[in-house]
Amino acid sequence: MGQINILQRTMTSVYTITDLAKEFEITTRAIRHYEDEGLLNPQRDGSNRLFSNRDRVRLKLALRGKRLGFSLAEIRELFDLYDNAGDERPQLEALLSKLERHRAQLEQRREDLNVMLSEITFFENQCRKLLAAGPNKAKPGASQ
Amino acid sequence: MGQINILQRTMTSVYTITDLAKEFEITTRAIRHYEDEGLLNPQRDGSNRLFSNRDRVRLKLALRGKRLGFSLAEIRELFDLYDNAGDERPQLEALLSKLERHRAQLEQRREDLNVMLSEITFFENQCRKLLAAGPNKAKPGASQ
DNA sequence: CAAGATATTGACGTTAACGTTAACGTAATA
DNA sequence: TATTACGTTAACGTTAACGTCAATATCTTG
Numbered sequence: 001m002g003q004i005n006i007l008q009r010t011m012t013s014v015y016t017i018t019d020l021a022k023e024f025e026i027t028t029r030a031i032r033h034y035e036d037e038g039l040l041n042p043q044r045d046g047s048n049r050l051f052s053n054r055d056r057v058r059l060k061l062a063l064r065g066k067r068l069g070f071s072l073a074e075i076r077e078l079f080d081l082y083d084n085a086g087d088e089r090p091q092l093e094a095l096l097s098k099l100e101r102h103r104a105q106l107e108q109r110r111e112d113l114n115v116m117l118s119e120i121t122f123f124e125n126q127c128r129k130l131l132a133a134g135p136n137k138a139k140p141g142a143s144q
Numbered sequence: 145m146g147q148i149n150i151l152q153r154t155m156t157s158v159y160t161i162t163d164l165a166k167e168f169e170i171t172t173r174a175i176r177h178y179e180d181e182g183l184l185n186p187q188r189d190g191s192n193r194l195f196s197n198r199d200r201v202r203l204k205l206a207l208r209g210k211r212l213g214f215s216l217a218e219i220r221e222l223f224d225l226y227d228n229a230g231d232e233r234p235q236l237e238a239l240l241s242k243l244e245r246h247r248a249q250l251e252q253r254r255e256d257l258n259v260m261l262s263e264i265t266f267f268e269n270q271c272r273k274l275l276a277a278g279p280n281k282a283k284p285g286a287s288q
Numbered sequence: 289c290a291a292g293a294t295a296t297t298g299a300c301g302t303t304a305a306c307g308t309t310a311a312c313g314t315a316a317t318a
Numbered sequence: 319t320a321t322t323a324c325g326t327t328a329a330c331g332t333t334a335a336c337g338t339c340a341a342t343a344t345c346t347t348g
Contacts, residue, residue: 018324028325033306047313047326064256069213071304082267089275096271103264106257112208113254120247123226127240131233162294172295177336191296191343215334289348296343301336308331317322 015051017042023056024063034062037072039079068109078102159195161186167200168207178206181216183223212253222246 017028034040035049039062042049051059058079065075085095161172178184179193183206186193195203202223209219229239
């Protein structure tokens with residue numbers, strides 16, 4: 001059906017549920033679940049879901065958030081935040097402060113990531129040293 | 145009891161379960177759960193748990209991993225990896241390849257993080273522009 | 289020595305994020 | 319036209335990561 005889409009409506013970019021499932025390597029069940037949780041709002045062709053580019057982007061964002069340990073509820077909050085970014089001053093200020101909190105969280109995680117990465121680097125180097133030292137065996141200075 | 149510890153065995157660094165719970169702002173239940181899952185191995189004073197510095201470090205590592213979306217099982221795997229870093233060549237090579245895979249995962253997440261952070265920055269700037277433009281109200285170029 | 293405070297071990301409860309049938313409709317295809 | 323592929327809703331099942339009692343033991347402190 002992806003083929004037919006290309007011929008019929010290339011520019012409109014409509015995706016079936018399996019299109020997206022294949023692209024992002026998740027199950028259709030997961031996608032339906034994300035819709036249940038309010039992350040996606042596909043159109044309908046009869047009972048069949050038709051996902052727009054916007055849905056695709058949202059799915060991408062959602063999966064990214066998930067990889068970073070955010071819950072679907074948190075992701076949904078973010079989406080709502082962006083969507084209902086009212087144009088009046090108090091709303092904008094509220095949005096800004098929420099964004100700041102979110103940024104702080106993300107930067108905390110970036111710190112976490114950097115620490116973990118440097119730990120891994122350390123261990124990798126240890127390994128390489130041991131491998132370089134003894135061709136077959138080696139006794140490391142096993143510290144507690 | 146923390147006070148008594150300081151007097152009795154300052155250098156040995158022994159922590160009660162509530163010491164750690166308070167320090168890391170988690171419940172004692174969570175700590176016991178981590179022990180059940182093999183992340184911690186406290187000594188015992190009768191039936192009471194006594195956590196060493198090693199346990200404390202592990203807890204810190206575990207919580208860091210959690211913030212980044214790793215499951216307790218994955219964290220445990222990592223710990224086991226580091227612990228059983230056998231000194232023979234095939235084991236070292238296996239360890240290295242696992243570390244590489246892990247590094248790849250972490251770097252993927254760092255990429256995710258950077259993308260999310262730049263998205264947030266973008267939105268923050270949008271907000272600031274709107275706030276600067278209209279002191280009370282403003283009509284943004286609401287794009288779909 | 290009674291009352292907290294702090295510890296323990298069960299064991300059942302809860303929530304999130306889907307997995308897994310089941311029962312069914314529709315559409316292209318051999 | 320029967321099969322195959324893809325879609326639907328509904329509903330129960332599962333796993334992880336703890337929460338939440340309950341019953342009990344051990345200090346220590348007024």
